[in-house]
Amino acid sequence: MSLVVYLAAAVLALSALVLFRRPRTAVRNPLTVSTYVTILLGAVVFCCSAPMTLAAVNSLTGIPNFGAPLTYGMLTAYSCSLIVLLVHWRGGPPARIRRLVRRAVAVYAPLVVAVVVLFALADARTERLTDLDTYYADTPYMREMIVLYLLGHTAAITTLSWMCLKWGREVTGLLRTGLRLIVAGAMLDLVGFQLTKYTAVVARWTGHDLDFLSTGVAPPMASLAALICSAGFVLPRLLPAAVGHWRGLRDYRSLAPLWSRVGFVSTAPKPPASWWQLPQERLHWREVAIHDALLALAPYFDDRVRERALAAARGEGRSPHEARIVSEAAMLTAAARRAAAREQPVETPSTHRLHATEISGAAGLVELARVLGRTPAVDTVREGTVRA
Incomplete structure (x- = not known):
């Protein structure tokens, strides 16, 4: 007993x-x-x-x-x-x-x-x-x-x-x-x-x-x-x-393709490493770090890349929203490639606002990350060493 x-x-x-x-x-x-x-x-x-x-x-x-x-x-x-x-x-x-x-x-x-x-x-x-x-x-x-x-x-x-x-x-x-x-x-x-x-x-x-x-x-x-x-x-x-927390962990993992593209340029301070850190806390830090990286990559955004990708996506019969996300992913991939190669920013940076930055929460970033997950990654350098 x-x-x-x-x-x-x-x-x-x-x-x-x-x-x-x-x-x-x-x-x-x-x-x-x-x-x-x-x-x-x-x-x-x-x-x-x-x-x-x-x-x-x-x-x-x-x-x-x-x-x-x-x-x-x-x-x-x-x-x-x-x-x-x-x-x-x-x-x-x-x-x-x-x-x-x-x-x-x-x-x-x-x-x-x-x-x-x-x-x-x-x-x-x-x-x-x-x-x-x-x-x-x-x-x-x-x-x-x-x-x-x-x-x-x-x-x-x-x-x-x-x-x-x-x-x-x-x-x-x-x-x-x-x-x-x-x-x-x-x-x-x-x-x-x-x-x-x-x-x-x-x-x-x-x-x-x-x-x-x-x-x-x-x-x-x-x-x-x-x-x-x-x-x-x-x-x-x-x-x-x-x-x-389960949804936070799911979104945190879903952001991995996006983070692998832009993480090298992020200068957001890292939180203290702790095994008991909750998934929502990890997700919040990753959101902040990704937004910081997107701001750093803004001078490399090229409207020509986005417009070509947008036209191609529409030609494939994608919906307007899906075509927009695909074109933004292409523009982001090209910007990350230029930044990783330490090339000069584009002469006329795009003023287009990414859908992921228009809505609150991680939903927009996750949507962008899923598109990036279906495209090849670019080679990047050590995180925090590139400053646009």
């Missing part, structure tokens, strides 16, 4: 690290902080609940079953953080958000204290690493502690589900998908974890033995439910960024 919960903890911790990649920016956003805290608390709960961790905690403290109030206290704090996260996620007037957050903390903070106090009052001298809930189901104070942490978690999951269902009727798209994932994870938690725990504990009260529900069914169900809930919270925030 330790392997299952450790794996869940690792996945949650990895999600938290991805969200908190830039601490200076993240700490200014309450939503990012609350998401990070919630996912991190979930990871800590799973880590603490593993039998190996429980044994280590008990051994270090010298108190049998000390890992139980630690885990249950963390689970109660995690339950509170789920509600706080959803409050921040939904947004609204700052005063309302602060009021709801204070209410959630005011309810769950005493629960954490009560869990610790009840454990201190109980007689739990026999260490139980996997079946503590059922073994001590009839023990005074331990019984109340177990029921209390379960009720606190049930209240949080029920509230979370109700808020998500209500909000889900008002939104569409990826946000609704995320809310549905949260509800699915919450339902799995209610049925797979909490209901099995309640059933096993009540069975002990009535003299029956259904401990396998608590020890064998509940832990993996809780892990799966937490992962689904976390996906619901993280997906609407990370997926758009991931899609943006």
Whole structure:
């Protein structure tokens, strides 16, 4: 069982690290902080609940079953953080958000204290690493502690589900998908974890033995439910960024033919080389460097080359737009060849404005690069050594 919960903890911790990649920016956003805290608390709960961790905690403290109030206290704090996260996620007037957050903390903070106090009052001298809930189901104070942490978690999951269902009727798209994932994870938690725990504990009260529900069914169900809930919270925030970075990487690679033609003349300062640099950052630098190179090559642009290529493209039956891009690619290729050979600029440089410089973003440059990719490259010299 330790392997299952450790794996869940690792996945949650990895999600938290991805969200908190830039601490200076993240700490200014309450939503990012609350998401990070919630996912991190979930990871800590799973880590603490593993039998190996429980044994280590008990051994270090010298108190049998000390890992139980630690885990249950963390689970109660995690339950509170789920509600706080959803409050921040939904947004609204700052005063309302602060009021709801204070209410959630005011309810769950005493629960954490009560869990610790009840454990201190109980007689739990026999260490139980996997079946503590059922073994001590009839023990005074331990019984109340177990029921209390379960009720606190049930209240949080029920509230979370109700808020998500209500909000889900008002939104569409990826946000609704995320809310549905949260509800699915919450339902799995209610049925797979909490209901099995309640059933096993009540069975002990009535003299029956259904401990396998608590020890064998509940832990993996809780892990799966937490992962689904976390996906619901993280997906609407990370997926758009991931899609943006994927498109940035695609455009960055698509610009390679254009960059190979003009990169030698660009004098744009290079960004610091780092393996963790995001694709969109790389794309932005390449766009800037290419535009810098196009300005440097402007004195070599020859309208005669462009007009001949334009006439030839039209003769081949190309559309006006495609013919324009082909002619601009031909003019750029000729200019890069002259600059690489250190020839003099043309007597009357073209005043034609490239389509790639008329529109914002990388779309125009990518279109030009694709045309250049179908034509032979020219020999160029070391980057930054040619200044027009």
